[in-house]
Amino acid sequence: MTTLGFIGLGIMGGPMSGHLAAAGHTVRGYDVHPEAIAKLTAAGGIAATGIADAAADADVVITMLPNHPQVEDVVLGPDGVLAAARPGTLLVDMSTIRPETSVEVASAAAEKGIRVLDAPVSGGQAGAEQAALSIMVGGEEADFAAARPLLEAVGRTIVHVGPHGAGQVVKAANQLVVGGIYGLVAEAIVLMEASGVDAKTGLDVLAGGLAANRILELKRESMVAREFRPGFRIDLHHKDMGIALAAARQADVSLPLTGLVAQLVAAGRSMGYGDLDHSALLKVTEGLSGRAQSQE
Amino acid sequence: MTTLGFIGLGIMGGPMSGHLAAAGHTVRGYDVHPEAIAKLTAAGGIAATGIADAAADADVVITMLPNHPQVEDVVLGPDGVLAAARPGTLLVDMSTIRPETSVEVASAAAEKGIRVLDAPVSGGQAGAEQAALSIMVGGEEADFAAARPLLEAVGRTIVHVGPHGAGQVVKAANQLVVGGIYGLVAEAIVLMEASGVDAKTGLDVLAGGLAANRILELKRESMVAREFRPGFRIDLHHKDMGIALAAARQADVSLPLTGLVAQLVAAGRSMGYGDLDHSALLKVTEGLSGRAQSQE
Amino acid sequence: MTTLGFIGLGIMGGPMSGHLAAAGHTVRGYDVHPEAIAKLTAAGGIAATGIADAAADADVVITMLPNHPQVEDVVLGPDGVLAAARPGTLLVDMSTIRPETSVEVASAAAEKGIRVLDAPVSGGQAGAEQAALSIMVGGEEADFAAARPLLEAVGRTIVHVGPHGAGQVVKAANQLVVGGIYGLVAEAIVLMEASGVDAKTGLDVLAGGLAANRILELKRESMVAREFRPGFRIDLHHKDMGIALAAARQADVSLPLTGLVAQLVAAGRSMGYGDLDHSALLKVTEGLSGRAQSQE
Amino acid sequence: MTTLGFIGLGIMGGPMSGHLAAAGHTVRGYDVHPEAIAKLTAAGGIAATGIADAAADADVVITMLPNHPQVEDVVLGPDGVLAAARPGTLLVDMSTIRPETSVEVASAAAEKGIRVLDAPVSGGQAGAEQAALSIMVGGEEADFAAARPLLEAVGRTIVHVGPHGAGQVVKAANQLVVGGIYGLVAEAIVLMEASGVDAKTGLDVLAGGLAANRILELKRESMVAREFRPGFRIDLHHKDMGIALAAARQADVSLPLTGLVAQLVAAGRSMGYGDLDHSALLKVTEGLSGRAQSQE
Known part of the structure; x- marks a missing residue:
């Protein structure tokens, strides 16, 4: 089982993080809305006190955020994922954002020894709730192989489509x-x-x-x-x-x-x-x- | 069995008229290209000497023509179908043309006691050859009912979609x-x-x-x-x-x-x-x- | 001075024909609305009893009609301008229609020895009333030269832009x-x-x-x-x-x-x-x- | 005469800063390309060693940059204009960027007591060289009034069009x-x-x-x-x-x-x-x- 940080527990991230906790993973979740965190703890997850707390000890960090400014803040910001996570951590950004930002995130992460996949989904709220999402993944083949078992807990069709940004x-x-x-x-x-x-x-x-x-x-x-x-x-x-x-x-x-x-x-x-x-x-x-x- | 006039024996009309002849109908066909007529006679049809000859004794006249100017000539022209056909004849125009012309044809035909359907097809040459066309039919319900057995010799999906022009x-x-x-x-x-x-x-x-x-x-x-x-x-x-x-x-x-x-x-x-x-x-x-x- | 037939005496053709009559030309005008003809006679023109009457003795026939179906009827129809006019007549079609019809009209006219210009205008009702239209003329150079003095009675900018249809x-x-x-x-x-x-x-x-x-x-x-x-x-x-x-x-x-x-x-x-x-x-x-x- | 900082001395900013120096203002200019700075000093300006040096003692800072990321770096960055300039300084951003960024810059500047205008230009390189630009200015009326004499050294048509971002x-x-x-x-x-x-x-x-x-x-x-x-x-x-x-x-x-x-x-x-x-x-x-x- 994997130790996971999950940041962004909204309409999509909420049920997704719940599925991962139900699958037996340790899921430390964070969201700016405390009630979203409460839902995760009710589903078997652990409340993180902030981004750094979610990311610091994780093997894999998943982010599910509204758009690229939020990804820039949460991942690249001074108190963000890249600042807190250990080298070797795998960051799976499942937000739907412009490819350019995914490439920038991958580049910044590489400087810290952090691996990254962009993995946006389709299927909407229903797909998230039923763990039936389609997931389009960009990044390295080896990282995709490592992430696949986790992604299978939330999605049904999971395809590696190319290099960083290709998922987007x-x-x-x-x-x-x-x-x-x-x-x-x-x-x-x-x-x-x-x-x-x-x-x-x-x-x-x-x-x-x-x-x-x-x-x-x-x-x-x-x-x-x-x-x-x-x-x-x-x-x-x-x-x-x-x-x-x-x-x-x-x-x-x-x-x-x-x-x-x-x-x-x-x-x-x-x-x-x-x-x-x-x-x-x-x-x-x-x-x-x-x-x-x-x-x- | 029905006595049919069929005008326009090209890539689409050729195989369609052949299917109708093969189904046992009397098909008197005409085309501006004599070799197209020869193909129909080889398939069991009868060579008409012109539009009037094809239309004069028919119960049903089918036209399959390139575009609206040809339909206007062949149907509305001085030596056209409406001039030659008997009152009570059913004209099924299977050409793909603008709806406006289909409505004009129906109106001109009504003055002569001739019934009309517009019945364009989709499915292309392969559909024509395999008698597997989709046929969208506009006109009166009773006329559609009358034409349906004939249309089934050339098409697979045959739908009455509304009044004159609706097929188009x-x-x-x-x-x-x-x-x-x-x-x-x-x-x-x-x-x-x-x-x-x-x-x-x-x-x-x-x-x-x-x-x-x-x-x-x-x-x-x-x-x-x-x-x-x-x-x-x-x-x-x-x-x-x-x-x-x-x-x-x-x-x-x-x-x-x-x-x-x-x-x-x-x-x-x-x-x-x-x-x-x-x-x-x-x-x-x-x-x-x-x-x-x-x-x- | 020229003997003119003018067909189409509406918002545009009305003032245009009036200017031509005021310039001293003999203008025999026709319109499907009798009151439009009455306005022309009040302005010094002559009431024609129909298209043929307007066209038969004219040196130049001007048509100013709503769109191509009207031009087809009035010019090409069995009782139309080409049937009535003498060989050598110059037809100036000032209607705004598709170029294709202008070319067809020129071709049909040539068979009868009638010369044609397409001469659509811009400037609207105000331009027509003030004889300040812009006129774009397609056809033969010699015919343009012949028509120019007449066109100057209704327009301010008059340009020969190319062959038949070019005006359109x-x-x-x-x-x-x-x-x-x-x-x-x-x-x-x-x-x-x-x-x-x-x-x-x-x-x-x-x-x-x-x-x-x-x-x-x-x-x-x-x-x-x-x-x-x-x-x-x-x-x-x-x-x-x-x-x-x-x-x-x-x-x-x-x-x-x-x-x-x-x-x-x-x-x-x-x-x-x-x-x-x-x-x-x-x-x-x-x-x-x-x-x-x-x-x- | 005004003490000016001018950042961005390229195809546009080069001649513009030269005009301001020629008009008798003290122009301390900076660009990432040293040869651009050399041109300014040849035209009577002063070479700044960096953004902060250009901005620190200026009454007015003008920026002329390629697009919004450069404006974000130069103005909002840790060593940028807002960090270096004194309260009361007027920043005139003449770059063409999206209005959203102009509004963000104005908001960030207000927190530091710095006034801002967005003042993009049209007229191109020729307009810059001939001091004949059109300048569209967004921001406070009083700031526009303060900047106008400077803008008149580079432009011919200078219009205050509305609040922050309106110029853009x-x-x-x-x-x-x-x-x-x-x-x-x-x-x-x-x-x-x-x-x-x-x-x-x-x-x-x-x-x-x-x-x-x-x-x-x-x-x-x-x-x-x-x-x-x-x-x-x-x-x-x-x-x-x-x-x-x-x-x-x-x-x-x-x-x-x-x-x-x-x-x-x-x-x-x-x-x-x-x-x-x-x-x-x-x-x-x-x-x-x-x-x-x-x-x-």
């Missing part, structure tokens, strides 16, 4: 495709409804051919019914589209559809739908076509 | 989603490759989650390998994106992603890839990112 | 640039206002540098004040963006910004602003950013 | 409009050329009407001739489009055209044109339309 790149690619498909399905629905076609029937046809996709499979009924309970909130997808654009900039590529999808997702947030499921991109498309009244 | 609308919705997903997958590949991630591995991860789609399933290996044999040619998808934009204009809706996808598909054609499979949209994305050399 | 292409290029600049200025305004910057002050700065443009010069005050009286209506610009996309398709080019601008203008119409000035594209941008309330 | 917002708005107009003019050129219209003649017409803009005025001849010497490099405009998108994100607005223009400018860089003038966006548009050969 694949997550970004995933999110740009998902956001874009929502936008396309929304345009298909608006076109069909405005043309007097029953959208449900039409989407059934699409779902049977080359246009078939997981979003049509899982969400076409709720989208046609205008049910937008999350799921995965537009605000989070907005953050992820920012990461996709940052990754494109870092890789020196031009992604025109991603650029437009990012603005449509931004519109979802600006129009006040940030707390709805990302399928609510339909409301942006409706708004553009003057059909917002159909949403009641 | 659903086909347009299908094509905008398909074109858009190709564009998104292309951007994901370019982003991953330019970031040093193995695209094949990355796409495998995407195919296992919410980004999953039929195109990833069928085409991700050939796209990563830059194999672009059609399949469905970019030139045809370019035509179909024009129909999608015309349908949007007719329905008075705004479809920003469709508008951009249409220009990217147009770029594929302008850049000289019109005869490649529509997955070659990847070459447009590569070109934009200065990575065209990777294709050789 | 330049008009389309003009409209895509104008529509796009409105969209960009709208985004600048929304960004500045949402950031707490006084948009009027900010636009003053933009108008003094490389971002300077005629729209900023003429419309920045009215846009910031949300005054959208036409001017040039969004519905008309929507038609023109359709022509720009058709011209791009005809020329086999890819115009991504034009593709997106067309959908934003379409949104203006879909959202109910079709009768407002095209500067009301700002309302689309505001809607996307959830700032629509700021307009009241 | 207006600069971002300027750059999104400029980038977008280049893209639109490029699409107009490609459409006209591919349609057989002489682009020079066509652009002359556009420049005479509502499509008129400064870029058409200054650059249409060089664009048609494919002369792309900078001027303002695509690489810099790429940086600025990133700032525009960051500003939009910060302001919670959706800017679809800006999102697409950013990717087209990124394509210019990816395709290898980063060192050309931003008018070389035309090469991206040509590439998309398969017309790249026309550039030789």
Whole structure:
């Protein structure tokens, strides 16, 4: 069994750290919200008094944080993980952040003899609770092999996709495709409804051919019914589209559809739908076509 | 058995008319290319001397033509189907055209007591040859019921989606989603490759989650390998994106992603890839990112 | 002085035909609305009983019609200009239509010995009333020379830009640039206002540098004040963006910004602003950013 | 006369600091490149040994740096301007950076009793050399009044546009409009050329009407001739489009055209044109339309 530090015990990190404790690992957890720590201790973990306390004696430190500024503070800060952890420690950053920061973290860690993986996840809150996440891992092969048994306690599909930052790149690619498909399905629905076609029937046809996709499979009924309970909130997808654009900039590529999808997702947030499921991109498309009244 | 006129015996109409003849129907076929007619007679059909000859004694006339100008000529022209066919004839236009023309055809036909369905297909040449097409049908319920046994000789999924033009609308919705997903997958590949991630591995991860789609399933290996044999040619998808934009204009809706996808598909054609499979949209994305050399 | 037929006596054609009559030409005018003909006769013109009557004895026929279907009917139809006019007649089509139709008209006219120019205008209703239009002319140099004295009665800037259809292409290029600049200025305004910057002050700065443009010069005050009286209506610009996309398709080019601008203008119409000035594209941008309330 | 610290003596900061020295101010300058400092001393300035030396005794400190990370280091770093400067010092950051950082700098400075203006410029290298820059200033009115005499030594149009960050917002708005107009003019050129219209003649017409803009005025001849010497490099405009998108994100607005223009400018860089003038966006548009050969 492994001695773990786990920093960031929120909607995702909370159930993940609980699964690791339940699997018999020693999990010393920290979060800025004391009640999040209390949940972990109730689940068999140990309360850390701070980042340093979580990291100092750990074999593996896992971080699960909102975005890159938090990762910079928690990992690179003067009282952060790299300052506190022993050489040889393995840091697994499971936050979804821009690849550039993952590479910077790996570089700073290497100077202290600390190994790093970037390991963002998809599958959302439900995936975290059911230990069914998909995990995209960037870093050294040997470190991936070392981390895999731990990751299996929280995820179902665990893939080593390349060097430092590669996990973030694949997550970004995933999110740009998902956001874009929502936008396309929304345009298909608006076109069909405005043309007097029953959208449900039409989407059934699409779902049977080359246009078939997981979003049509899982969400076409709720989208046609205008049910937008999350799921995965537009605000989070907005953050992820920012990461996709940052990754494109870092890789020196031009992604025109991603650029437009990012603005449509931004519109979802600006129009006040940030707390709805990302399928609510339909409301942006409706708004553009003057059909917002159909949403009641 | 039914007496059929079949006009347009090309890549799609050729095998479709053959299936109908093989099913025991009397198929009187016409095409501007005599060799296409010869193929039908070899398959058990009868050579018509012209449009009027094909349509005059038919119970059902099927048209399978390149685009709306041909439909206007063949159906509405002075020597066309409506001029030649008897009242009570059922015209099934299986061409992919803009919905507006389908509605005009239906209206002109009604004045002559001729019933009409618009019934565009998806599934391409392979679907036509294997009698496995998906058929989206617009028009009256009773006419759909009457045509269904014939359509079952050429298609596998046959759905009545709404009133006149609705078949075209659903086909347009299908094509905008398909074109858009190709564009998104292309951007994901370019982003991953330019970031040093193995695209094949990355796409495998995407195919296992919410980004999953039929195109990833069928085409991700050939796209990563830059194999672009059609399949469905970019030139045809370019035509179909024009129909999608015309349908949007007719329905008075705004479809920003469709508008951009249409220009990217147009770029594929302008850049000289019109005869490649529509997955070659990847070459447009590569070109934009200065990575065209990777294709050789 | 010239004997003229003038077909299409609406908002634009009305004052234009009046100027030509006032200049001493014999103007035989026709319109489907009798009151439009009455206005011309009051201005010194002659009422024609139909298209053929207007065209039959004319040296020059001018058409000023809403869009290409009307041009096809009026010029190419069985009772149209080409059927009625004498060989040697010069047809000047001043309608704004897609270049493809202008080329078809020129080709059909050539078979009858009739010469044709496409000569769309910009400057709007005010330009027509003040005889201050800009006129972009496509066709033969000699025909342009022949038409120029007439065009000078209605326009101020009169340029021969190339062969048949070229006038339409330049008009389309003009409209895509104008529509796009409105969209960009709208985004600048929304960004500045949402950031707490006084948009009027900010636009003053933009108008003094490389971002300077005629729209900023003429419309920045009215846009910031949300005054959208036409001017040039969004519905008309929507038609023109359709022509720009058709011209791009005809020329086999890819115009991504034009593709997106067309959908934003379409949104203006879909959202109910079709009768407002095209500067009301700002309302689309505001809607996307959830700032629509700021307009009241 | 004022005692000034000037940090960042490059292509822009070099001539600007020289103008200030020539105007009689005491200018203590620093740059990471010693030869840049040597130029200043040759122009009458004083060589500072580091940031602290430049800032410690200054009444006003001016910074002119490449992007926000450099501003963060130079201003906020442990040996930075805020650590070294006396309370009451006025810091004028003339770098073009995202508004968010300008606001952070102002906030950090306030804690130390240091006043701040953000004062990005437009006009490029030529504007800097000729002391003819446009300067957009964000911050307190009183501080603007204090800085104005100094700014007049380097700029011609100097406008106070709003609170902290407002200068950056207006600069971002300027750059999104400029980038977008280049893209639109490029699409107009490609459409006209591919349609057989002489682009020079066509652009002359556009420049005479509502499509008129400064870029058409200054650059249409060089664009048609494919002369792309900078001027303002695509690489810099790429940086600025990133700032525009960051500003939009910060302001919670959706800017679809800006999102697409950013990717087209990124394509210019990816395709290898980063060192050309931003008018070389035309090469991206040509590439998309398969017309790249026309550039030789």
